[in-house]
Amino acid sequence: MSSARMSAKYVSVLLFLGFFALCVSYKLYPVITPDIPANTNLTTGPFVRIGTGYYFFELNNKRNWYEAYETCRTMNAELITIETIEEWNIINRYIRETNIDYSYWTSGTDLGKEGYHTWFSSGKPININIWDPGMPNNVDNLQHCDEMGWRDGVRSGLNDRQCEFLNRYICEAKQPVTASFVLW
Template sequence: MLLRYTGVFACLGFLSLCWAYKVTPIIGDDVYPFVKIGNGYYYIENNKRANWYQAYIACRKMGAELVSFETREELDAMDAYIPIEYSLRQYWTSGTDLAVKGMHVWFSNAEPLADDVWYPGEPNDAGGNERCDILIYKGTGGTAINDRQCDSVELYICEVPLPKEVSFIW
């Protein structure tokens, strides 16, 4: 009898070591109100303006973060998506130097902003109080990042973090 139970438990133990549990992504087929742009999912607020803090809270309430452009390619994908008639609009990003003045990082991941995403001459901390970063259109076309006062009222872009695929071996 003991030999039988030992064999059953050994078999179950072996099967549990071979079986991996896969975490399913939170993004399914229905991603409304988010749109797929490049490799990410974004919500672009084109109607309601908010200051940087209010925009951050609005994104968090949707399970998202203010957008972070980790690469120039991600910024270019957003530029290609936003219609030209919105070229005078400005959007909050998660970029800020609130933690250390002069050191702009993406608030959502603490990574520094790349040099190639800035508008020429930015960040300049005009007036000594530009601590949050917006997406703007350059006069010659394309988008770039500019620092702005955090209490300015702008539109905003939220980004859903891409799910990470994880396997657990038991």
């Protein structure tokens, strides 16, 4: 074994023994808190914190609804679910202020039961009035996935669209938790 590897192993053992001695000498109390404390410099990239949520806006690649959902899942997230009118407003304000006005897939769909749009991520019905006027309209009985964003050059509400349509998307991550320890 090389002296460098032996030194690294020796340091690891010393660190472990030091931590063990510290734990035996003191009482260790774990503190688990929701979210990330404001007094830290941790980053949440590629997710952006908006209000109390964490969102990823795909600005370049377009995917169909299924591929968008899969991509969000690989990031340990889901397509965005809008739960309140306040969340709807804050997301749209962010889009407007950052000038990223596109159409985006949401987790909204009526794939489970035709005409009954729910948030796929939560299974809850879309029960806030955020639909574009006249929507959902299920043109040609083919529109089952819900998008938000621009339509015909105008900011709009939710719109149902064919799930195979290529669109940008917004992923929403669960709120992180922070674990810290207090020594006594």
